[in-house]
Amino acid sequence: MKAKKLIHGGSNKSVFKKIANAKYLYLMLIVPVVYVIIFNYLPIGGIAMAFQRYTPRNGMFGSEWVGLYNFTRFFESPVFWDVIRNTLSVSLYALIAGFPFPILLAVMVNHCMLPRFKKGVQTITFAPYFLSAVLLVGLVTQLLSLKSGIVNSGLEQLGFERIDFMGVSKWFNDIFVWTGIWQTTGYSAIIYISALAGVDPSYHEAAKIDGANLWQRVWHIDLATIRPTIVIMLILSMGSILNVDFERAFLMQNPLNLANSEIISTYVYKVSVATARPDYSFGTAIGLFQNIITVILTLTVNKVADRLTGEGMF
Structure with a gap:
């Protein structure tokens, strides 16, 4: 003892x-x-x-306890399916269109043999990430303005009619997704560039000797090496499918495009903060529902990825 x-x-x-x-x-x-x-x-x-x-x-x-009343209110609300549909449509669009771009940029930068050009590309693509949502949306609004926007001026010069991009709901998803891709691609590519830095150059040299072309080397060496990173980033992206960038969505939103721009986060803000009678409980219930779905999706996608590829977060 x-x-x-x-x-x-x-x-x-x-x-x-x-x-x-x-x-x-x-x-x-x-x-x-x-x-x-x-x-x-x-x-x-x-x-x-x-x-x-x-x-x-x-x-x-x-305060009075009401059980699941706030959740049933949301599920039975006439806007429930609208905000779910809008959130999923813009999220899936952003995931499908935007997920490959950082990987492609990282691979291209990794194979660039000109150091100055490589640094220039990284700087140019990374810079938009530092723009605030207010500045970014303001810039996009000016470019796409119906009367004075450079895009509509160009369309008119080419013989086309001017388009009210910010005032027609069908354009919201396109504008939101592609401005997001432009802003975040350079930043997201850093993770993949760091992963590619661990690739042994001798693998590429041996592949060249064996007659492998650039595409074959990228597919069998680069992408194979960073596959765990790609899988983890995909799991995180799928898990946060309901978490759309609130600031950009809210700033781009107006009464004319509300049919497509009203997502979960903007709806929560309106019912729980930006109203004469804030309903904090209702907003909290919606946020909790959103987080529960996020956890379930993350665990599910991680399990599927682990079975299919042998890679997972845990």
């Missing part, structure tokens, strides 16, 4: 000694840990609002 106490005592001392030796690193961790606790863990308690008829006056502990 004494020996065990000595051993445990020694191990505790060694732990405290290690902490003391790295005390400055632990001090640096205090701020981010406090931030995560305040903004990520404490709000979890707000989930209870989804099962209440919450009012700020009564607070979470004094």
